[in-house]
Amino acid sequence: MDHAIRPARPHEAPALAALVRAAYAHYVPRLGREPGPMGDDYAARxxxxxxxxxxxxxxxxxxxxxxxxxxGLLLDNIAAAIPGRGVGRVLMDFAETEARRRGHARIRLYTHARMVENIALYTHLGYAETHRAVQGGFDRVFMAKAL
Incomplete structure:
Protein backbone atom coordinates (compact mmCIF):
# COMPACT_ATOMS: atom_id res chain seq x y z
CA MET A 1 0.00 0.00 0.00
CA ASP A 2 1.55 3.27 -1.12
CA HIS A 3 0.28 5.90 1.26
CA ALA A 4 1.01 9.04 3.21
CA ILE A 5 -0.42 10.07 6.58
CA ARG A 6 -0.65 13.80 7.12
CA PRO A 7 -2.68 16.38 9.01
CA ALA A 8 -6.05 17.02 7.40
CA ARG A 9 -6.45 20.32 5.54
CA PRO A 10 -9.31 22.78 6.18
CA HIS A 11 -10.93 22.28 2.77
CA GLU A 12 -11.14 18.51 3.47
CA ALA A 13 -13.68 18.78 6.32
CA PRO A 14 -16.67 17.82 4.10
CA ALA A 15 -14.75 14.86 2.67
CA LEU A 16 -13.85 13.66 6.18
CA ALA A 17 -17.47 13.90 7.28
CA ALA A 18 -18.54 11.91 4.19
CA LEU A 19 -15.85 9.26 4.78
CA VAL A 20 -16.96 8.82 8.40
CA ARG A 21 -20.65 8.69 7.45
CA ALA A 22 -19.92 5.93 4.94
CA ALA A 23 -17.64 4.00 7.31
CA TYR A 24 -20.09 4.07 10.23
CA ALA A 25 -23.44 3.80 8.39
CA HIS A 26 -23.72 0.03 8.92
CA TYR A 27 -23.75 0.58 12.70
CA VAL A 28 -26.88 2.77 12.69
CA PRO A 29 -29.38 -0.16 12.68
CA ARG A 30 -27.42 -1.97 15.39
CA LEU A 31 -27.20 1.09 17.66
CA GLY A 32 -30.59 2.55 16.81
CA ARG A 33 -28.93 5.92 16.18
CA GLU A 34 -25.90 7.44 14.48
CA PRO A 35 -22.60 6.67 16.21
CA GLY A 36 -20.87 9.70 17.76
CA PRO A 37 -18.27 10.18 15.00
CA MET A 38 -21.03 10.75 12.44
CA GLY A 39 -21.97 13.99 14.20
CA ASP A 40 -18.46 15.29 14.88
CA ASP A 41 -17.34 18.74 13.68
CA TYR A 42 -14.44 17.91 11.37
CA ALA A 43 -13.70 21.55 10.56
CA ALA A 44 -13.13 22.11 14.29
CA ARG A 45 -11.04 18.92 14.55
CA GLY A 72 -2.40 9.67 27.35
CA LEU A 73 -3.13 10.13 23.69
CA LEU A 74 -6.80 9.53 22.97
CA LEU A 75 -7.61 7.87 19.67
CA ASP A 76 -11.06 9.47 19.40
CA ASN A 77 -11.95 8.16 15.95
CA ILE A 78 -10.58 5.89 13.26
CA ALA A 79 -12.32 5.27 9.95
CA ALA A 80 -11.40 3.55 6.70
CA ALA A 81 -12.99 4.41 3.38
CA ILE A 82 -12.83 0.77 2.25
CA PRO A 83 -12.65 -1.86 5.01
CA GLY A 84 -10.47 -4.95 4.71
CA ARG A 85 -7.53 -3.32 2.90
CA GLY A 86 -5.28 -2.79 5.93
CA VAL A 87 -5.99 0.94 6.26
CA GLY A 88 -7.13 0.56 9.87
CA ARG A 89 -3.96 -1.26 10.85
CA VAL A 90 -1.76 1.39 9.20
CA LEU A 91 -3.69 4.10 11.07
CA MET A 92 -3.50 2.23 14.40
CA ASP A 93 0.27 1.85 14.01
CA PHE A 94 0.57 5.57 13.19
CA ALA A 95 -1.51 6.51 16.26
CA GLU A 96 0.77 4.49 18.55
CA THR A 97 3.89 5.94 16.94
CA GLU A 98 2.45 9.45 17.27
CA ALA A 99 1.63 8.84 20.95
CA ARG A 100 5.24 7.84 21.61
CA ARG A 101 6.52 10.83 19.61
CA ARG A 102 4.40 13.13 21.78
CA GLY A 103 5.80 11.56 24.94
CA HIS A 104 2.73 9.63 26.08
CA ALA A 105 3.15 6.43 28.08
CA ARG A 106 -0.14 5.03 26.86
CA ILE A 107 -2.79 5.37 24.21
CA ARG A 108 -6.49 5.25 24.98
CA LEU A 109 -9.61 4.69 22.90
CA TYR A 110 -13.25 3.85 23.28
CA THR A 111 -15.91 2.14 21.24
CA HIS A 112 -19.60 1.42 21.60
CA ALA A 113 -20.38 -1.68 23.66
CA ARG A 114 -22.40 -3.10 20.73
CA MET A 115 -19.43 -2.78 18.36
CA VAL A 116 -18.16 -6.14 19.56
CA GLU A 117 -15.89 -6.68 16.55
CA ASN A 118 -14.02 -3.49 17.46
CA ILE A 119 -13.58 -4.65 21.06
CA ALA A 120 -12.17 -7.96 19.81
CA LEU A 121 -9.83 -6.21 17.35
CA TYR A 122 -8.50 -3.74 19.92
CA THR A 123 -7.98 -6.59 22.41
CA HIS A 124 -6.04 -8.47 19.73
CA LEU A 125 -3.87 -5.36 19.21
CA GLY A 126 -2.93 -5.26 22.90
CA TYR A 127 -5.55 -2.89 24.32
CA ALA A 128 -7.19 -3.78 27.63
CA GLU A 129 -10.60 -2.71 28.81
CA THR A 130 -10.33 -0.13 31.59
CA HIS A 131 -14.01 0.51 32.25
CA ARG A 132 -17.47 0.92 30.77
CA ALA A 133 -19.66 3.97 31.09
CA VAL A 134 -22.51 5.82 29.45
CA GLN A 135 -21.14 8.96 27.84
CA GLY A 136 -23.26 11.31 25.74
CA GLY A 137 -25.99 8.69 25.70
CA PHE A 138 -23.66 6.02 24.28
CA ASP A 139 -22.74 2.77 26.08
CA ARG A 140 -18.97 2.94 25.75
CA VAL A 141 -16.15 0.53 26.41
CA PHE A 142 -12.92 2.35 27.30
CA MET A 143 -9.60 0.68 26.55
CA ALA A 144 -5.92 1.52 26.90
CA LYS A 145 -2.54 0.19 25.84
CA ALA A 146 0.78 0.88 27.53
CA LEU A 147 3.45 1.97 25.07
Missing part, protein backbone atom coordinates in the same frame (compact mmCIF):
# COMPACT_ATOMS: atom_id res chain seq x y z
CA UNK A 46 -8.86 20.09 11.67
CA UNK A 47 -8.50 23.58 13.16
CA UNK A 48 -7.42 22.01 16.47
CA UNK A 49 -4.79 19.88 14.71
CA UNK A 50 -6.55 16.66 15.76
CA UNK A 51 -7.53 15.23 12.36
CA UNK A 52 -5.12 13.13 10.31
CA UNK A 53 -5.74 11.46 6.97
CA UNK A 54 -4.26 8.52 5.13
CA UNK A 55 -3.97 9.50 1.49
CA UNK A 56 -3.68 6.91 -1.29
CA UNK A 57 -3.36 7.74 -4.97
CA UNK A 58 -4.67 11.24 -4.36
CA UNK A 59 -7.75 10.10 -2.44
CA UNK A 60 -8.59 9.86 1.24
CA UNK A 61 -8.41 6.25 2.37
CA UNK A 62 -8.77 6.81 6.10
CA UNK A 63 -9.02 9.21 9.00
CA UNK A 64 -7.78 9.47 12.57
CA UNK A 65 -8.80 11.91 15.28
CA UNK A 66 -6.15 12.15 18.01
CA UNK A 67 -6.41 14.20 21.20
CA UNK A 68 -3.68 14.89 23.75
CA UNK A 69 -5.03 14.29 27.26
CA UNK A 70 -3.35 14.08 30.70
CA UNK A 71 -4.11 10.32 30.71
Missing amino acids: IAAGQAWVLEEAGGLAGLLVLEDTPE
Whole structure:
Protein backbone atom coordinates (compact mmCIF):
# COMPACT_ATOMS: atom_id res chain seq x y z
CA MET A 1 0.00 0.00 0.00
CA ASP A 2 1.55 3.27 -1.12
CA HIS A 3 0.28 5.90 1.26
CA ALA A 4 1.01 9.04 3.21
CA ILE A 5 -0.42 10.07 6.58
CA ARG A 6 -0.65 13.80 7.12
CA PRO A 7 -2.68 16.38 9.01
CA ALA A 8 -6.05 17.02 7.40
CA ARG A 9 -6.45 20.32 5.54
CA PRO A 10 -9.31 22.78 6.18
CA HIS A 11 -10.93 22.28 2.77
CA GLU A 12 -11.14 18.51 3.47
CA ALA A 13 -13.68 18.78 6.32
CA PRO A 14 -16.67 17.82 4.10
CA ALA A 15 -14.75 14.86 2.67
CA LEU A 16 -13.85 13.66 6.18
CA ALA A 17 -17.47 13.90 7.28
CA ALA A 18 -18.54 11.91 4.19
CA LEU A 19 -15.85 9.26 4.78
CA VAL A 20 -16.96 8.82 8.40
CA ARG A 21 -20.65 8.69 7.45
CA ALA A 22 -19.92 5.93 4.94
CA ALA A 23 -17.64 4.00 7.31
CA TYR A 24 -20.09 4.07 10.23
CA ALA A 25 -23.44 3.80 8.39
CA HIS A 26 -23.72 0.03 8.92
CA TYR A 27 -23.75 0.58 12.70
CA VAL A 28 -26.88 2.77 12.69
CA PRO A 29 -29.38 -0.16 12.68
CA ARG A 30 -27.42 -1.97 15.39
CA LEU A 31 -27.20 1.09 17.66
CA GLY A 32 -30.59 2.55 16.81
CA ARG A 33 -28.93 5.92 16.18
CA GLU A 34 -25.90 7.44 14.48
CA PRO A 35 -22.60 6.67 16.21
CA GLY A 36 -20.87 9.70 17.76
CA PRO A 37 -18.27 10.18 15.00
CA MET A 38 -21.03 10.75 12.44
CA GLY A 39 -21.97 13.99 14.20
CA ASP A 40 -18.46 15.29 14.88
CA ASP A 41 -17.34 18.74 13.68
CA TYR A 42 -14.44 17.91 11.37
CA ALA A 43 -13.70 21.55 10.56
CA ALA A 44 -13.13 22.11 14.29
CA ARG A 45 -11.04 18.92 14.55
CA ILE A 46 -8.86 20.09 11.67
CA ALA A 47 -8.50 23.58 13.16
CA ALA A 48 -7.42 22.01 16.47
CA GLY A 49 -4.79 19.88 14.71
CA GLN A 50 -6.55 16.66 15.76
CA ALA A 51 -7.53 15.23 12.36
CA TRP A 52 -5.12 13.13 10.31
CA VAL A 53 -5.74 11.46 6.97
CA LEU A 54 -4.26 8.52 5.13
CA GLU A 55 -3.97 9.50 1.49
CA GLU A 56 -3.68 6.91 -1.29
CA ALA A 57 -3.36 7.74 -4.97
CA GLY A 58 -4.67 11.24 -4.36
CA GLY A 59 -7.75 10.10 -2.44
CA LEU A 60 -8.59 9.86 1.24
CA ALA A 61 -8.41 6.25 2.37
CA GLY A 62 -8.77 6.81 6.10
CA LEU A 63 -9.02 9.21 9.00
CA LEU A 64 -7.78 9.47 12.57
CA VAL A 65 -8.80 11.91 15.28
CA LEU A 66 -6.15 12.15 18.01
CA GLU A 67 -6.41 14.20 21.20
CA ASP A 68 -3.68 14.89 23.75
CA THR A 69 -5.03 14.29 27.26
CA PRO A 70 -3.35 14.08 30.70
CA GLU A 71 -4.11 10.32 30.71
CA GLY A 72 -2.40 9.67 27.35
CA LEU A 73 -3.13 10.13 23.69
CA LEU A 74 -6.80 9.53 22.97
CA LEU A 75 -7.61 7.87 19.67
CA ASP A 76 -11.06 9.47 19.40
CA ASN A 77 -11.95 8.16 15.95
CA ILE A 78 -10.58 5.89 13.26
CA ALA A 79 -12.32 5.27 9.95
CA ALA A 80 -11.40 3.55 6.70
CA ALA A 81 -12.99 4.41 3.38
CA ILE A 82 -12.83 0.77 2.25
CA PRO A 83 -12.65 -1.86 5.01
CA GLY A 84 -10.47 -4.95 4.71
CA ARG A 85 -7.53 -3.32 2.90
CA GLY A 86 -5.28 -2.79 5.93
CA VAL A 87 -5.99 0.94 6.26
CA GLY A 88 -7.13 0.56 9.87
CA ARG A 89 -3.96 -1.26 10.85
CA VAL A 90 -1.76 1.39 9.20
CA LEU A 91 -3.69 4.10 11.07
CA MET A 92 -3.50 2.23 14.40
CA ASP A 93 0.27 1.85 14.01
CA PHE A 94 0.57 5.57 13.19
CA ALA A 95 -1.51 6.51 16.26
CA GLU A 96 0.77 4.49 18.55
CA THR A 97 3.89 5.94 16.94
CA GLU A 98 2.45 9.45 17.27
CA ALA A 99 1.63 8.84 20.95
CA ARG A 100 5.24 7.84 21.61
CA ARG A 101 6.52 10.83 19.61
CA ARG A 102 4.40 13.13 21.78
CA GLY A 103 5.80 11.56 24.94
CA HIS A 104 2.73 9.63 26.08
CA ALA A 105 3.15 6.43 28.08
CA ARG A 106 -0.14 5.03 26.86
CA ILE A 107 -2.79 5.37 24.21
CA ARG A 108 -6.49 5.25 24.98
CA LEU A 109 -9.61 4.69 22.90
CA TYR A 110 -13.25 3.85 23.28
CA THR A 111 -15.91 2.14 21.24
CA HIS A 112 -19.60 1.42 21.60
CA ALA A 113 -20.38 -1.68 23.66
CA ARG A 114 -22.40 -3.10 20.73
CA MET A 115 -19.43 -2.78 18.36
CA VAL A 116 -18.16 -6.14 19.56
CA GLU A 117 -15.89 -6.68 16.55
CA ASN A 118 -14.02 -3.49 17.46
CA ILE A 119 -13.58 -4.65 21.06
CA ALA A 120 -12.17 -7.96 19.81
CA LEU A 121 -9.83 -6.21 17.35
CA TYR A 122 -8.50 -3.74 19.92
CA THR A 123 -7.98 -6.59 22.41
CA HIS A 124 -6.04 -8.47 19.73
CA LEU A 125 -3.87 -5.36 19.21
CA GLY A 126 -2.93 -5.26 22.90
CA TYR A 127 -5.55 -2.89 24.32
CA ALA A 128 -7.19 -3.78 27.63
CA GLU A 129 -10.60 -2.71 28.81
CA THR A 130 -10.33 -0.13 31.59
CA HIS A 131 -14.01 0.51 32.25
CA ARG A 132 -17.47 0.92 30.77
CA ALA A 133 -19.66 3.97 31.09
CA VAL A 134 -22.51 5.82 29.45
CA GLN A 135 -21.14 8.96 27.84
CA GLY A 136 -23.26 11.31 25.74
CA GLY A 137 -25.99 8.69 25.70
CA PHE A 138 -23.66 6.02 24.28
CA ASP A 139 -22.74 2.77 26.08
CA ARG A 140 -18.97 2.94 25.75
CA VAL A 141 -16.15 0.53 26.41
CA PHE A 142 -12.92 2.35 27.30
CA MET A 143 -9.60 0.68 26.55
CA ALA A 144 -5.92 1.52 26.90
CA LYS A 145 -2.54 0.19 25.84
CA ALA A 146 0.78 0.88 27.53
CA LEU A 147 3.45 1.97 25.07
